[in-house]
């Protein structure tokens with residue numbers, strides 16, 4: 001069983017101490033905005049890169065300081081987040097010294113716990129975290145492995161914290177996140193279909209986005225065994241939904257999703273650790 005926690009926002013965030021980020025790009029911005037979303041949260045120290053983003057975040061949000069160097073981030077933080085791309089790690093950590101009592105969090109997709117420990121020694125407490133950019137709106141899954149209490153609590157109220165049982169499952173969750181762009185192509189296909197029938201573009205996209213929004217809420221409210229009944233609960237015997245789903249199943253559409261994820265899983269497992277940009281991008 002995966003542990004899933006969604007407790008109250010803001011609880012226990014101070015436990016991580018000052019939170020430093022090495023790498024201030026797309027994901028750091030989303031996470032920093034999530035942490036500050038409901039006010040509070042720990043003091044945050046940003047690396048000077050990316051320059052424009054770190055300057056903007058420090059000016060816009062309270063309790064955020066832009067450090068002069070990566071070394072200053074490490075020196076000033078109890079918890080340090082590695083938030084650069086895999087191919088940028090060597091340069092970003094070059095010559096830096098961590099201390100034994102620090103906690104190191106890695107966002108880097110294919111950096112194993114063993115390799116992370118090796119790179120940040122003598123720091124002993126390490127964990128991998130995979131948020132998605134929707135965290136900025138307090139939504140989406142946040143994979144945390146292995147559990148570090150203060151880190152898991154940091155994300156309380158920022159989305160759904162998922163704690164996998166094994167490191168292999170961390171990679172599996174990463175692969176599962178690869179359906180995001182497919183989801184939007186699915187959405188756009190339905191919108192395009194409506195537009196091709198003369199529907200006003202705003203009405204077409206509004207109709208589809210609103211329908212999918214409602215379905216997502218139903219999906220959130222019906223997990224575990226309850227999710228199995230959802231297809232049937234959303235179709236009438238012999239009705240439009242049943243026709244559409246059966247046509248797609250007969251064409252191999254659902255099986256193709258499983259096959260694509262299997263192929264991705266094989267591909268990612270063959271890539272060298274923390275080197276490939278392909279494995280690190282959502």
Ligand SMILES: NC(=O)c1ccc[n+]([C@@H]2O[C@H](COP(=O)([O-])OP(=O)(O)OC[C@H]3O[C@@H](n4cnc5c(N)ncnc54)[C@H](OP(=O)(O)O)[C@@H]3O)[C@@H](O)[C@H]2O)c1
Nearest residue numbers: 023024025026027049050083084085088092107108109280
């Ligand atoms: N984006 C996502 O949705 C997502 C989801 C899951 C996991 N991840 C993982 O999160 C990590 C960050 O992804 P991202 O999308 O935020 O990438 P990104 O936007 O490219 O950000 C990378 C950041 O690292 C900085 N950087 C590069 N070299 C540096 C150095 N020597 N010292 C300090 N900072 C340095 C870059 O600064 P410059 O602009 O100055 O080069 C940039 O701010 C990746 O490892 C990725 O695997 C991302």
